[in-house]
Amino acid sequence: MKQTIITALVFASVGFLAGYSYHAHRTGTSAAHLDAAAAAEAAPGPATAEPAAAQGLPPGHPPVDSASVVRLFEDEAVRNPQNPEPRLKLANFYYDQRQWEQAVFWYQKALELDPQNADARTDLGTCYFNLGQAQQALREFDKALAANPKHAATLYNMVVVHLHGTHNLAAAQQALDRLNAIDPHYPNLEVLKRDIETARATLP
Numbered sequence: 405m406k407q408t409i410i411t412a413l414v415f416a417s418v419g420f421l422a423g424y425s426y427h428a429h430r431t432g433t434s435a436a437h438l439d440a441a442a443a444a445e446a447a448p449g450p451a452t453a454e455p456a457a458a459q460g461l462p463p464g465h466p467p468v469d470s471a472s473v474v475r476l477f478e479d480e481a482v483r484n485p486q487n488p489e490p491r492l493k494l495a496n497f498y499y500d501q502r503q504w505e506q507a508v509f510w511y512q513k514a515l516e517l518d519p520q521n522a523d524a525r526t527d528l529g530t531c532y533f534n535l536g537q538a539q540q541a542l543r544e545f546d547k548a549l550a551a552n553p554k555h556a557a558t559l560y561n562m563v564v565v566h567l568h569g570t571h572n573l574a575a576a577q578q579a580l581d582r583l584n585a586i587d588p589h590y591p592n593l594e595v596l597k598r599d600i601e602t603a604r605a606t607l608p
Contacts, residue, residue: 473497481513488517492524504531522552530561538569556590559583563596573603 477497481490495510511528515521529544542565548558559579566576580596587593 470497470501486517488514488521488524491517492521495524495527499527499531502534504534507531508535520551522548522555522558525551526555526558526561529558529565533561533565533569538565541565541569554586556583556587559586560590560592560596563600567596567599567603571603573600573607576600576603 474494474497477490477494481487481494484490491510491514495507495514498504498507498510508528508531511524511531514524515528518524525544525548529541529548531541532538532544533541542562545558545562545565548555549562552558559582562579563576563583566572566579577600580593580600583590583596584593
């Protein structure tokens with residue numbers, strides 16, 4: 405299961421939000437890539453030319469044939485039309501590849517089957533932000549918070565989108581206050597606080 409935690413990369417103006425599962429946050433390896441690695445081993449195909457490290461795979465793991473992985477996950481989705489998990493695997497895999505439009509499609513498909521999944525809803529929102537659609541991202545975050553009002557990752561991402569997307573400092577501060585009340589030790593929370601203060605200092 406993937407939950408989005410936006411890292412300090414966004415503050416370096418790289419222009420995208422980075423998504424991690426809690427598993428990935430602990431181990432440094434994306435859960436989507438672990439699924440991809442397992443799928444590739446189950447049905448090995450010609451390795452992609454992209455190095456394993458560039459794919460976010462564990463050290464020493466051979467590169468993954470992305471096309472084979474996608475086919476396996478798509479086949480799994482067809483075989484299990486009422487199970488959101490294969491759709492989430494595809495969405496997470498495309499997310500890790502930064503193929504935002506494809507990730508959006510599969511998050512939407514997964515959420516049709518599991519609309520209360522705040523993790524997937526948050527990742528869908530970050531995909532929209534990476535596509536330059538800040539308002540749509542915020543709509544998805546609102547839905548995630550409706551499902552789970554204490555979903556810290558959603559609030560974190562909401563701060564970032566308001567700060568760097570809509571430039572609404574009041575809304576960013578409100579989301580930050582909610583996050584701080586839920587988890588005052590949330591990763592990179594102090595970075596967000598400093599960024600809001602920096603943004604305020606530049607106001608006329």
